[in-house]
Structure formats: structure tokens, C-alpha cells
Amino acid sequence: MGAGHDHGHAHSHAPTTGTATSAYRGRLRVALSITLGVMVIEVVGGVLADSLALIADSAHMATDALGLGMALLAIHFANLPATGNRTFGLARAEILAALANCLLLLGVGGYVLYEAIQRFVTPAATEGGLTIVFGAIGLVANMVSLTLLVRGQEESLNVRGAFLEVVADALGSLAVIISALVILGTGWQAADPIASLVIGLMIVPRTLKLLRETLDVLLETAPKGVDMADVRSHMLALDGVEDVHDLHAWTITSGMPVLSAHVVVRSDVLSAIGHEKMLHELQECLGDHFDVEHCTFQLEPGGHAEHEAKLCH
Numbered sequence: 020m021g022a023g024h025d026h027g028h029a030h031s032h033a034p035t036t037g038t039a040t041s042a043y044r045g046r047l048r049v050a051l052s053i054t055l056g057v058m059v060i061e062v063v064g065g066v067l068a069d070s071l072a073l074i075a076d077s078a079h080m081a082t083d084a085l086g087l088g089m090a091l092l093a094i095h096f097a098n099l100p101a102t103g104n105r106t107f108g109l110a111r112a113e114i115l116a117a118l119a120n121c122l123l124l125l126g127v128g129g130y131v132l133y134e135a136i137q138r139f140v141t142p143a144a145t146e147g148g149l150t151i152v153f154g155a156i157g158l159v160a161n162m163v164s165l166t167l168l169v170r171g172q173e174e175s176l177n178v179r180g181a182f183l184e185v186v187a188d189a190l191g192s193l194a195v196i197i198s199a200l201v202i203l204g205t206g207w208q209a210a211d212p213i214a215s216l217v218i219g220l221m222i223v224p225r226t227l228k229l230l231r232e233t234l235d236v237l238l239e240t241a242p243k244g245v246d247m248a249d250v251r252s253h254m255l256a257l258d259g260v261e262d263v264h265d266l267h268a269w270t271i272t273s274g275m276p277v278l279s280a281h282v283v284v285r286s287d288v289l290s291a292i293g294h295e296k297m298l299h300e301l302q303e304c305l306g307d308h309f310d311v312e313h314c315t316f317q318l319e320p321g322g323h324a325e326h327e328a329k330l331c332h
Contacts, residue, residue, distance in 0.1 A: 041094055041097070041098050042171070043168070043170075043171035043175070043178050044091065044094050046167040046168060046171065047087055047090055047091050047094075047167075047168070047178070047181060048091065049164075049167055050087055050164040050167050050168055050181065050185065051084060051087040051088060051091065053160045053161075053163060053164050054080055054083050054084045054087060054160075054164065054185070054188075055080075055084050056160070057077075057080055057156065057157050057160040057161070057188075058077050058080035058081050058083075058084060060153060060156055060157070061073050061074070061077035061080060061153055061154075061156075061157055062074070062077045063153075064077075064149060064150065064152070064153025064154075064156075065077055065153070067149055068148075068149035068150045068153070068199075070149075070150040070153075070195070070199070070211055071134060071135065071138045071211050071212060071215050073150050073153055073154060073195050075130075075131045075134060075135070075191070075215045075218055075219075078127060078130065078131070080157075080188060082123045082124070082126070082127045082184070083181070083184040083185065083188060085123060086116075086119070086120040086123055086124075086180060086181055086184050087181050087184075089116045089119055089120065090113075090116050090117075090120070090177050090178070090180065090181050092112075092116070093112040093113045093115065093116035093177055094113065094177070096109040096112040097109055097110045097111075097112045097113045097272060107271050107275075110271045110272040110275060111237075111271065111272055112272075113175065113176070113177040113272045113273060114176060114177070114233055114236050114237060114272055114273075116177050116180070117176040117177050117179070117180040117229065117233045118230070118233045118234075118237070120180035120181070120184065120229070121180065121226050121229055121230040121233060124180075124183070124184060124187070124222055124223075124225075124226040124229075125222075125223065125226050125227075125230075127222060128219045128220075128222035128223045128226065129219070131215055131216075131218055131219035131222070132215075132216060132219035132220070134215060135212040135213075135215035135216045135219065136212075136216075138211065138212035138215065139209065139212050148199070148203065150195060150196075150198070150199035150202075150211075151196055151199040151200065151203070153195075154192050154193075154195035154196040154199060155192075155196060157188065157191075157192035157195070158189060158192035158193055158196065161185055161188045161189035161192055162189060164185045164188075165182070165185050165186065165189060168181055168182040168185060169182065174273060174274055175273040175274065176229065176232055176233055176236065176272075176273045177272075177273060178273075179229060179232075180229055180233075183225045183226065183229055186225070187218070187221055187222045187225065190217075190218070190221050191218040191221070194214040194215075194217045194218050194221075195214055195218075197210075197214065198210040198211050198213065198214030199211075235270075236269075236270045236272070236273075239267075239269035239270075240269070240270075241268045241269065242268055242269070242270045242276040242310070242311065244310060245268055245276065245278075245309055245310070245311060247266065247268060249308075249309075250266065250268070250278070250305065250309060251263050251266055253304050253305065253308055253309075254280065254282060254301065254304060254305070256304075257300055257301065257304055258288065259284050259285045259287075259288030259289070259292075259297070260282060260283070260284055261283045261284065261285055261321055262282075262283035263280055263281070263282055263283070264280075264281050264283070265279070265280060265281040265317075266278075266279075266280040266281075267279050267280070268311060275313070276310065276311045276313070277311070277313045277314075277315075278305070278309075278311045278313070278314045278315070279314070279315040279316075279317075280314075280315075280316055280317070281316075281317045281319055282297075282301065282316050282317065282318055282319065283319045283320075283321060284297055284318055284319070284320065284321070285320075285321050286320040286321050289318065289320055294318055297318055298316055298318065301314075301316050302314065
């Protein structure tokens with residue numbers, strides 16, 4: 020007998036409808052508008068001041084804008100209703116957007132590192148004063164965007180991708196300002212490409228961490244924080260449960276973990292309490308200890324597993 024159950028335990032920050040990212044749609048739109056505005060300002064400033072660090076930061080802003088746009092588009096598709104063929108709808112669109120953001124970030128990081136090395140080979144005179152002004156504008160704008168996204172990045176890989184891009188932008192703007200101050204104070208032009216190297220090196224590690232988490236979802240790894248051995252132990256501890264097999268847990272998208280299991284229960288226990296009571300106990304057992312939203316249990320009387328195995332040969 021199979022039955023699907025929601026645990027019903029609430030998430031204090033998650034949206035009540037749609038995916039975990041949908042509650043932050045408005046904030047992502049504001050962050051996108053800020054990013055596009057700063058990108059234009061930094062391009063102008065980079066050309067006027069001949070600052071590679073500023074141009075590198077504006078290039079990163081451009082990919083951030085694209086990443087934020089993809090995140091918003093993914094939210095739209097992810098919240099479309101399920102269909103007969105797509106039983107979970109297009110919820111995975113958000114994870115694909117996070118993956119695309121990773122690839123963009125890695126591309127930008129590599130480009131910035133390459134251009135910084137080229138600037139060491141062919142030095143250029145950077146106007147420190149202008150660079151500070153435009154860098155400061157970028158830093159303030161990025162801090163506003165970070166404030167908008169800091170809460171959502173804890174709940175959604177899609178928002179986290181956008182958040183990490185803005186973090187890299189904020190650090191990049193800070194590196195730009197510091198390099199310009201060094202140039203103004205000492206005239207040491209190498210500070211500009213060094214700042215660019217710092218920006219590139221800050222991008223890559225955070226991106227690789229997000230990429231690993233995104234691939235875990237796509238490869239249907241057990242949800243973060245869910246120990247499958249512990250889950251099995253809790254289920255086996257219930258009175259009458261003899262075995263648990265075909266136990267699987269995975270994540271459809273951020274905020275949507277799923278679990279399924281075949282649970283072998285002693286026949287006398289099933290007869291005494293009934294299937295509904297047993298399912299309720301399993302639901303409570305997992306709901307009290309694990310953050311898994313959607314569970315499906317197939318209850319099997321003792322000896323059924325051997326019978327099932329013979330039928331499969």
C-alpha cells in the first residue's frame with residue numbers, strides 16, 4: 020500500500036506557495052535594476068580612468084545582470100503548475116539557473132585573471148581619483164543588493180548564486196577602491212592589476228562551492244543535513260517495523276526535499292493498528308527529526324520482500 024504525506028512542519032522563512040525562491044522575486048528585480056545601473060556607471064568610469072580593475076568589475080556586473088535575469092526567468096518557469104508529463108512541473112529550472120550562474124562566474128573569473136596578467140605585461144596609467152569615485156558608487160549599490168538577498172540565499176541555491184555574484188561584486192568594488200588609493204598615494208600602477216587578480220581569485224572558490232551543491236541536487240544526492248543511516252534507524256525503531264528498503268531521498272529544487280521508502284511491518288501489527296495508523300506514525304517519526312517535506316511510504320507485510328524478489332527474477 021503506498022501513500023504520500025507532507026510532514027507539515029513549517030519553514031519560518033520559506034514561501035507558503037511555490038518554490039523557496041519565489042518569495043524573493045521582487046528583491047531579485049530590485050537587485051537586477053541596481054546591477055544594470057552600476058554596470059553602466061563602471062564602464063564609463065573604467066574608460067575615463069583607464070582602470071582595468073573598474074572595467075573588470077563592470078564585466079562581472081554584466082554577468083551578474085544576466086545571472087539575475089536567468090534567476091527571475093527560472094522562478095517563472097519553476098512555479099508553473101505540474102502537468103501529466105511533468106509531475107513536478109519545471110521546478111528544476113531554478114537549479115539549472117544556478118548551474119548557469121556557476122558557469123558564468125567561472126568564465127568571468129578566468130577572464131579577469133587573464134586580463135590582469137596581460138596588464139602586468141603591458142602596464143597602463145590608471146587615474147586613481149576617478150577610480151575611487153566610481154568604485155565607491157559600485158560598493159554602495161552592491162551593499163544594498165546584498166541586504167536584499169542575504170535572507171533568501173539561505174533557502175535557495177538560485178538566490179545563493181545571485182547573492183554570491185553580488186558578494187564578489189562588493190569585494191571587487193572594495194579592491195578597486197583600495198588599488199586606486201595605493202595609486203594615488205604611491206603612484207604604483209601595479210596595484211590596479213593586482214586588485215583585478217584579487218577579484219578573480221575571490222570569485223572562483225565560492226563558485227566551485229555553489230557548483231558542488233548544484234550538482235548534488237542534479238545527481239539526486241540526499242538533501243543536505245539528512246543522514247540516511249539515521250533516517251533508517253528512526254524508522255526501524257518504530258514498533259512492528261522489521262525492515263526498510265528502497266529508501267531514497269533527493270531534492271527537486273531548493274526547499275523541496277523528497278523521500279520514498281518501502282517499509283516492512285509485522286503482519287500482526289498491521290492487522291492491529293491498520294495501515295493508516297502506521298503511516299501516521301512514520302510521518303510523525305520523520306517529521307520530528309528530519310527536514311523532509313514530501314514522503315511516500317509503501318507498507319509491506321513481513322515476508323513480502325522475498326515474494327517481491329521472486330517475482331522480479
